Structure formats: structure tokens, C-alpha cells
Amino acid sequence: xxxxxxxxxxxxxxxxxxxxxxxxxxxxxxxxxxxxxxxxxxxxxxxxxxxxxxxxxxxxxxxxxxxxxxxxxxxxxxxxxxxxxxxxxxxxxxxxxxxxxxxxxxxxxxxxxxxxxxxxxxxxxxxxxxxxxxxxxxxxxxxxxxxxxxxxxxxxxxxxxxxxxxxxxxxxxxxx
Numbered sequence: 001x002x003x004x005x006x007x008x009x010x011x012x013x014x015x016x017x018x019x020x021x022x023x024x025x026x027x028x029x030x031x032x033x034x035x036x037x038x039x040x041x042x043x044x045x046x047x048x049x050x051x052x053x054x055x056x057x058x059x060x061x062x063x064x065x066x067x068x069x070x071x072x073x074x075x076x077x078x079x080x081x082x083x084x085x086x087x088x089x090x091x092x093x094x095x096x097x098x099x100x101x102x103x104x105x106x107x108x109x110x111x112x113x114x115x116x117x118x119x120x121x122x123x124x125x126x127x128x129x130x131x132x133x134x135x136x137x138x139x140x141x142x143x144x145x146x147x148x149x150x151x152x153x154x155x156x157x158x159x160x161x162x163x164x165x166x167x168x169x170x171x172x173x174x175x176x
Contacts, residue, residue, distance in 0.1 A: 005031060009073030035074055039128045043109030046100035051079040053137070054098045054110070054125060061092055061141065067156040068101045068133035068163075075127045077110070083122050097138035097149065108132035 008028040011021050025032075046052075054077035077098065078084055084095050100108050109132075110125040117124055127134065135156060138149035 004028075006073065008032065035126070036128050039074075039109055039111045039126060040131070043111040046106070046108045046110070049110070051125075052099055054079055054127075054134075055081050055084040055095055056098065057084045057087055057093055057095050059093045061094055064136060066133075067136050067152065067159045069136060070131075070133045071127050071129070073128070076113075077125050077127065078123050079125065080123055093142045095140040095142065096136055097140070098134045099137050101133040101135040106132045108134065 005028055008025045009032070012024075056075055056077045081095070100106055108127070109129070110127050113124040113126055114120045114122065136152060137156065138147055138152055140147045
């Protein structure tokens with residue numbers, strides 16, 4: 001059910017028509033709306049949270065055209081890297097390190113699911129909405145045991161400057 005629900009947020013293939021996609025998505029429209037409302041109304045803002053970094057796994061290598069991404073679909077995360085590593089992403093999978101974007105006025109929210117989960121130790125948080133972006137701070141390629149954090153932090157600052165989202169209070173340090 002979880003897989004089918006998450007698939008309702010994207011087209012299954014290039015051959016799927018828009019009408020077919022809308023029909024398939026309409027079967028889960030109420031669940032989609034309720035999940036989004038739950039996160040936006042009852043979630044915790046990143047400013048209120050003590051957690052600053054969230055991790056999520058993706059089963060295939062993906063190309064991102066921005067360092068700040070708006071997640072319109074639900075994204076399951078954990079503040080514990082070990083939890084994401086435990087799920088044994090496939091050989092070509094990646095792990096994203098996500099933080100709040102430095103964009104001013106960003107009221108990004110996440111919902112703590114660990115209270116309702118049978119697996120509370122996973123410490124799961126759900127982001128859903130797309131009103132505010134998440135910053136990709138690192139991409140870890142599991143197959144090659146590589147962490148591209150140093151490259152992404154530098155490029156992320158550059159991208160923020162170009163987009164006008166650079167916050168002088170969060171400027172880079174000499175360690176960056």
C-alpha cells in the first residue's frame with residue numbers, strides 16, 4: 001500500500017498519459033490531502049525542532065538540477081543516519097542529507113511519525129507539501145562509499161547567492 005500510495009505522486013512511465021495519471025492519482029486524492037494537511041497543520045517547523053539534519057534514501061541515482069528542492073510528494077526521513085543505512089538501499093542507491101533551506105521566511109514543517117509507528121526506533125519524520133524547499137547538503141553514493149558533502153556545501157552557497165537566497169547570518173565558515 002505504501003509503494004502504491006507513493007507512486008500516485010509521479011507518472012509510472014513516459015508512456016502514461018496525463019488522463020491515466022489523473023485517474024490513478026484520484027484514487028488516493030483524499031489520503032494525499034489528509035497527509036499534507038497533517039504535516040502543514042500539526043507538524044513542527046524547522047526553527048522549533050532541535051534536529052537540523054534529516055536523512056532519506058533513494059533507491060536509484062538521481063540527477064538534481066537544484067540544491068534546494070521542493071518536495072511535493074511525501075518524503076520519509078530520519079534524523080539518524082544509521083536508520084537510513086539499515087534499510088539496505090540497493091547497490092545504486094543514494095542517501096541525501098537534508099536541512100532547512102537558508103531562504104528567508106522558510107517555514108518548512110515536518111511531522112513526527114514515531115509516536116504512531118510500530119517502529120518508533122526509526123524516529124521517522126515526514127515532509128510533504130512543497131511550500132518551502134529543503135537544502136541538499138550531501139549526497140552519499142552507497143555503491144562507492146562516497147560522500148560528496150564538501151562539493152555540495154560549496155556549490156550550495158554559490159547557488160544560494162545566484163538565486164538571491166543567501167542569508168548573511170548563515171554565511172560559510174573557514175571549515176566550509
